[in-house]
Amino acid sequence: MNCATKSRKRRILVWVIWLLVVLACISTRGVARATLSPEPPLSGLALHTGAEERRWLFPWQPRWRWKKHALRRYRAWRETYRRARRTARLARLAWYGLMPMAWLVDRLTARQLRYQLGALPMLYALLETLKVRQIINRHCATRAQVDHGTVALVLILNRLMFPLPLYQVADWVGQTVLVAVLGVEAAKFNDDRLERTLDALAPHLEAIWLEVVGVALRKADIDLSLIFYDLTAFITHGRYADSELVVFGFAHNTPSNKRKFKLGLDTLADGNIPGLYRLWSGRTADQATVQQNMQNLARWLQGHGWPLHKTLVVGDRAMLNAEIAVTYDQVGLRYLAGLRCTQKEHKPLLLAWDDAQFEACPIVPGDAPQYWGRGCMVTFEHEGRTVTHKGLVVLAGPIRDQLRQARREQLQALEAELAQVRDVIGQPRLRTVKAVQRRVNGCLRRSKVGRLMEVSVYETPAAQVHLTWRVNETALAQAERKDGRYLLVTNDWHLSHQEMFRLYREKDGGEKRFTISKSDLQVSPVYLHQDQRIAAMTLLNMLALLAYSLLERQVRRQGLALTTRQLIRRLENLTLIETHCWDGTCLRRITPPMPECLVILRLVAAALDELVDSVLPEPGPMALPPPSPLGLPWHC
Structure with a gap:
């Protein structure tokens, strides 16, 4: 309802009524003078109204009490004038040193806020x-x-x-x-x-992230020739009965009794800028994400006009197998990754050289290098297709020394435990060879170096049970031979051994982005309980990580x-x-x-x-793969 229109109509109606009343009074003036009635003409109306109603019945009266408001404004002006005179007088006293300036400022200040x-x-x-x-x-x-x-x-x-x-x-x-x-x-x-x-x-998560990253690439002129790909897991709290994203699963350095979701991130080596990312279910294996990321990355690079053969993707040992190596060649991307030597054709590569042969081939500069490498060729076969890529077996001196020191401490702890068993032989439940052997087997199973220890339990002619042990030197030498060794593989034959090792070590830049997300930005733990809100909050955290980097x-x-x-x-x-x-x-x-x-x-x-x-022309729109089966979009 239009209140202004209604008020205008009511005022017009009141004026018309009063006009009719005036006309009626004029027409009946003669009759009223003849009858000499003492009552006023409007006495029959019995007007018992309030101030608001009288204002509408008598529209010629002023609508606003201007005298009251004028008096109020005058008093306010007078108070301001008096305060100004007092302030000027106090300022003169402070200027001549008769009054502290701090006291004057305090009198003039109504309130003070800090932001x-x-x-x-x-x-x-x-x-x-x-x-x-x-x-x-x-x-x-x-x-x-x-x-x-x-x-x-x-x-x-x-x-x-x-x-x-x-x-x-x-x-x-x-x-x-x-x-x-x-x-x-x-x-x-x-x-x-x-x-x-x-x-x-x-x-709109995908479109927003693509556009913001595109602005960052253009303004900062970021190089796309080297990209690190890795995954991390974020733990959550609470129940997620209907979630397809937050589930129980395995992830390094996260508790197994907590639900989690995973994040795959492509980090641009030029400044460790986050490039592409995608959310994965907590039970997704690392290798299962590589080919999807590969296809997505290829489309994104082509959308920016970057040749695929100029980009090298670096991943860790969980990011490579025969199928993935063949797919890299099919897509046209270069890669460098570690390889877990689980296949029988790859296991001998780690043991092909002894330590003396490694120390003849350092891969880092310096008088006392701690890293050495030997080149080799690595063959992959998948679905009838065979490819051969360049390999580098690396011997890391610090890792080797650390593993051997840890093994020595574990052997000492196992020997101490066996000595305790030997000291209690003859007590109840340890009076027979079978009982002692059962206790010894439990000690060997619990120890990580139990297979390196040879233990003998026997009974002497005097019916006494004896326990002896010694380290299997052959098994120990074989275990130490693998210490600190790992295999790097690439399909770029132009990379030298030194460049392969240097680029692989630089992948820590991507891992540091995860550390920043979890420590500085505090992405984890997550308390949101809807997959869509988790994805949206992850976008905001990734935008924060982009600005941070x-x-x-x-x-x-x-x-x-x-x-x-x-x-x-x-x-x-x-x-x-x-x-x-x-x-x-x-x-x-x-x-x-x-x-x-x-x-x-x-x-x-x-x-x-x-x-x-540094403002460059805007690129055209870029297309990406369809949404994932989880209903969550690709974030690139």
Whole structure:
């Protein structure tokens, strides 16, 4: 209903009624004078109305009490004038030294607020340079007061600065300058709104990630010639009865009694920038993901106009078998990976040379090298097709020494345990050869070096049970011969042995991205209980990891050897102080930074300027494979 129209009609109606009343009074004036009635003409109306109703019945009366409001404004002006005179008088006293300046400032200050500044300006500028908010808003349009791009931006900044659960993000925003920068109240970032943003992001994860990474590649001019592929697992808490993503499964360095999901990540060696990623079920084996990643990576590189033969993919020992090696040749990608020598044709390669022959072929520079290598050829056969690739058997001196030291300690522990059994022979339950042998077999099974120990239990002619043991030197020599040796394989015959070893060791850059995700960004443990929300939150964490890695790459190009986490810690004391005075004015100032902080800020500004200045043409759209069977899209 239009209230304004209704009020206008009512006023017109009242005026018409009064006009009729006036006409009636004029027409009956003669009759009224003749009868000399003492009652007023309108006495029959019995008007018992309030002020609001009288205002409508008598429209010529003023609608607003202007005298009251004028008096109020006059009093406010007079109070302001008197306060200004007092302030001027106090300022003169303070100027002549008759009154402390601090007392004067305190009298003038109504309230003072402190907001965290820290590294927020540089992180905010980096995310705006990558167009994160604009890209998300383009894919996830909304009519809400706070758009999804702004909510996602706040979540990414929170992961970078001070990771918190969703229900605590609003409190964190209220303590930072984001409220003033974004122009949104902190209460707007409640956990319900954050979850609605995750639901809105879920259908567009692939498109958002592709576009943001494309912007990063163009602006930073990142090299795609070397890529590391690896998987990690993130543990979860709670029950996931209907989840196809979060299940029990095996993963290194994670508890087996926890549900988990896996993340496959292609890390670009130029700055360790995250490139392609995909979520996998917690029970998925590492080798089962390689061929899918290979196809996805090939399409992505072709979409960026990068020749496949110029890219080398580096993986660990769980990423290669005969089928995968043949597929690499079919796709046209170069690879370098470790190989688990489980096939009978590959096992002899590790034992083909002794230590003296290895030490004649160092693969690292220096007077006292600790790594040696011998070249070989590795043959793979799958479904009637045979390929031969270049191999390198590496002998790592530090790993060899560590394994041998651990084996010696295990042998000493086993001998101590056997000595305890020997000391208690003759006690109840250890009076026969069979009972002693059973106890000894248990000790050998529990020990990792039990197969290297020869144990004899026998009974003497005097009916006494004896226990003796010794180390099997032959078995020990065979075990030590394999210590520190592993096999590297590549289909790039142009790589030298030194280059193969160096590139394989650089794959730690991808593993460090996982460490950053779990420690600095605190992706794990996960408490969300819907696969779509887990996928959306993973996208935000990957965007945070992208900003983290890109900023670290840029500042190192400026000669600043600090990680992004160290940068954030160096700048965490920067604070914005907001002072509100009694006259309504506001003063904002930043706490004086240390000289070291000023140098860091200058270098970061120069690093971000490089990204802003390097703008290349936008590429065309890129197509990727269809969604996975789990219903989760490819994230590339």
